Amino acid sequence: MCIALAVSASAAADTIVLKNGRRIVAENVTDDGTRVTYQTPAGQLTIPKSIVARIEHDDFTYSSASSASSQPPVSAPQVEPVRGYEDVAARAVHGDAVDYSYIAQLETDARSGATIAVAKVAAAHHAAAQYLVGKGDTDAAIQQYRQALVFAPQNVGLLLNLAVLYLRESQFTTALDPLERARRAAPDSADVAKLMGWAYYGANKIDQAIEEWQRSERLRPDPEVEQALEKARRDKSEEDSYREGETVHFDLKYYGGAAPDLARGILRTLEDDFRDLESQLDYTPPERIAVILYTEQAFADITRAPGWVGALNDGRLRIPVQGLTSVTPELAHVLKHELTHSFVGQKSHNRAPTWLQEGVAQWMEGRRSSGDAGALINAAGQGMVPQLGAMGGSWMGLSGNAAAFAYAWSLAVVESIIDAGGVSDISRLLDRIATTSSTEVALQETLHLSYDDLNQQTVAYLKRAYLR
Numbered sequence: 001m002c003i004a005l006a007v008s009a010s011a012a013a014d015t016i017v018l019k020n021g022r023r024i025v026a027e028n029v030t031d032d033g034t035r036v037t038y039q040t041p042a043g044q045l046t047i048p049k050s051i052v053a054r055i056e057h058d059d060f061t062y063s064s065a066s067s068a069s070s071q072p073p074v075s076a077p078q079v080e081p082v083r084g085y086e087d088v089a090a091r092a093v094h095g096d097a098v099d100y101s102y103i104a105q106l107e108t109d110a111r112s113g114a115t116i117a118v119a120k121v122a123a124a125h126h127a128a129a130q131y132l133v134g135k136g137d138t139d140a141a142i143q144q145y146r147q148a149l150v151f152a153p154q155n156v157g158l159l160l161n162l163a164v165l166y167l168r169e170s171q172f173t174t175a176l177d178p179l180e181r182a183r184r185a186a187p188d189s190a191d192v193a194k195l196m197g198w199a200y201y202g203a204n205k206i207d208q209a210i211e212e213w214q215r216s217e218r219l220r221p222d223p224e225v226e227q228a229l230e231k232a233r234r235d236k237s238e239e240d241s242y243r244e245g246e247t248v249h250f251d252l253k254y255y256g257g258a259a260p261d262l263a264r265g266i267l268r269t270l271e272d273d274f275r276d277l278e279s280q281l282d283y284t285p286p287e288r289i290a291v292i293l294y295t296e297q298a299f300a301d302i303t304r305a306p307g308w309v310g311a312l313n314d315g316r317l318r319i320p321v322q323g324l325t326s327v328t329p330e331l332a333h334v335l336k337h338e339l340t341h342s343f344v345g346q347k348s349h350n351r352a353p354t355w356l357q358e359g360v361a362q363w364m365e366g367r368r369s370s371g372d373a374g375a376l377i378n379a380a381g382q383g384m385v386p387q388l389g390a391m392g393g394s395w396m397g398l399s400g401n402a403a404a405f406a407y408a409w410s411l412a413v414v415e416s417i418i419d420a421g422g423v424s425d426i427s428r429l430l431d432r433i434a435t436t437s438s439t440e441v442a443l444q445e446t447l448h449l450s451y452d453d454l455n456q457q458t459v460a461y462l463k464r465a466y467l468r
């Protein structure tokens with residue numbers, strides 16, 4: 001989502017808070033139970049209620065919620081792979097570290113296949129994985145479960161915990177593999193069905209998601225699953241009225257009103273953008289990306305219409321296209337910008353701070369700081385450099401000018417990083433953010449810069465590049 005240069009908060013403004021933590025300031029917000037409608041300078045925009053967490057009226061208090069972590073449809077069940085091995089768990093993780101040599105010893109003992117030795121391996125890897133999850137290193141935790149499964153391939157607890165980690169990383173198709181193995185081992189597990197529903201839902205296979213959650217309900221009624229099921233049924237009836245198009249990386253849906261040529265043009269543009277982002281950011285999103293065209297919403301170039309939310313990215317790209325018959329340069333910018341958010345979000349496991357998200361998205365769509373450099377250098381000269389540490393969450397508490405400044409500064413920061421070390425530095429930074437507890441630590445470890453250093457580098461870059 002891009003809120004370009006948000007207008008200053010007028011008394012009539014409300015804030016729509018999306019389930020992914022992002023916020024939209026809008027006027028005349030109405031909620032009819034299934035859809036939320038609001039006014040923008042370019043007309044009325046409607047978004048499905050299913051993506052909205054709440055609407056705040058005249059309330060501009062800061063939310064400390066992280067800016068872009070998508071809310072899973074159901075929570076992960078707590079399933080212990082084995083019980084009664086607390087001593088093993090305590091030895092596998094102690095002194096704030098995983099004891100890999102102890103685990104290696106357990107694995108050597110377990111080669112005999114003895115039941116107790118295998119259970120110890122499962123307990124140790126599970127403890128190590130949970131510790132690594134707590135540290136934010138999901139990839140390393142996944143390795144722990146995969147290693148444990150070599151010894152205990154049918155352990156439902158290990159399989160489910162592994163699946164949950166894939167699901168949290170949006171690797172929905174990959175998650176199906178351990179889930180299918182878990183189903184063979186435990187055909188009547190409600191937890192397996194619950195998680196399979198999550199996997200299918202995430203992969204946009206709504207029919208199969210509904211089937212799995214129904215099965216889960218039959219096996220063990222669960223209010224949470226019931227709610228997810230209801231939401232999936234609503235999504236299905238909404239999406240049944242869409243037409244569809246599909247390419248290698250995208251699933252496109254649109255109401256009948258869109259010109260088929262426009263839909264094809266958008267898919268072609270997105271495929272080109274995908275290949276470009278894939279090579280620039282050295283990352284391939286694991287799942288097809290869903291794109292929804294809103295044919296009844298007026299299109300406005302977000303970069304030129306203050307206060308207008310031109311497009312949304314809540315995991316799906318939602319693009320208003322009314323009045324367009326082909327991909328205009330402005331639409332092309334919006335598509336690249338929103339698709340970049342998908343790449344940056346997924347590559348960083350939804351941890352990239354807002355300044356980095358918006359900086360990279362603007363850079364990828366082709367914006368540069370030339371027009372703003374003078375004002376940014378002046379502001380810096382007066383000691384008005386923004387604190388990057390405070391720009392990681394929502395920007396909606398900012399006034400209109402401050403928000404415009406935040407976008408411009410973020411672009412300049414990203415430009416300076418790319419100027420110093422190429423786009424590959426952005427790629428490395430995102431990878432590190434995915435596995436590190438804080439952005440500043442990741443910045444220090446990859447680029448050897450503190451936030452202050454980065455701001456100084458940005459000022460020096462702006463002067464060098466634009467003051468002549």
Ligand SMILES: [Zn+2]
Binds near residue numbers: 001002003361
């Ligand atoms: Zn944006």
